[in-house]
Amino acid sequence: MALTARFPELAGRLVLVTGARQGIGAAIAEAFAQQGARVVRADLANEGTLGADPGQLTAHLDVSDETSVSELFEEISSREGTVDVVVNAAGISTMNFVAESNLADWERTNAVNARGSYLIARAAAQQMLSSGTRGRIVLIASQAAKNGYRAMGAYVASKHAVLGLTKTLAIELAPSGITVNAICPGIIETAMKHRERVDGARLRGLTPEDIEREDASQVPLGRTGQPEDVAGVALFLASGLGSYLTGQGINVTGGMTMH
């Protein structure tokens, strides 16, 4: 799916996208690159530091690790300058019924999704504040930030935390001209979603195909989403058109969530 909209104000902007190796993060990184932005693509699955591969703005990053996050922001600052836009798309999901779940999955899910969002947003805020940059921070939450879902207690809790952080940081940074918003995707066709169908099917005694049919039937627009559906909203939020939005959790769900 090609994004045809043009946002000339994004050309030359320095954009950090986490979780950029695949799925939603990769589509967002590609969408900004198509607008002529300078995109740092960071991911746990990447190897090396920002400068390791000349000409390539890719880097290893663990969003749940305070040192990893601060080192990347310092490297970006010294090599490329202050980030104008930060999109945190790194995330994981784990599935189990709460009564049958274990603490390790809870801790791991919240470490990446909640703590990771906090560490990335905090580092972005610090860099933007100290340089006087009227930047944009976008956190990828989920419609699981607004609803409960069977067998997804740790994930749902972690995404509610992301939305709470978004609202608070938006208020704190508004006087400095920095906006903070969350995108709340619905069912998006990525490796994460495909794995969730396998895990969900096992837990519920169904097949992944049963879950896929169930997924599509729940979306008023009649189809599940693609990563590019989310990327377009990230571009909008970072563009001039998004200048009067802050503290929002914007649903990209084909109508599945309406609040």
Ligand SMILES: NC(=O)c1ccc[n+]([C@@H]2O[C@H](COP(=O)([O-])OP(=O)(O)OC[C@H]3O[C@@H](n4cnc5c(N)ncnc54)[C@H](O)[C@@H]3O)[C@@H](O)[C@H]2O)c1
């Ligand atoms: N796919 C969906 O239906 C859906 C719906 C709502 C929200 N989301 C959210 O969108 C984001 C992206 O999901 P996706 O579906 O593209 O998943 P994905 O698994 O396809 O991609 C996630 C990427 O994040 C990276 N990552 C994981 N842990 C990391 C860490 N600690 N540090 C840095 N990078 C890390 C992975 O290596 C991977 O490249 C996640 O936050 C997810 O919760 C997805």
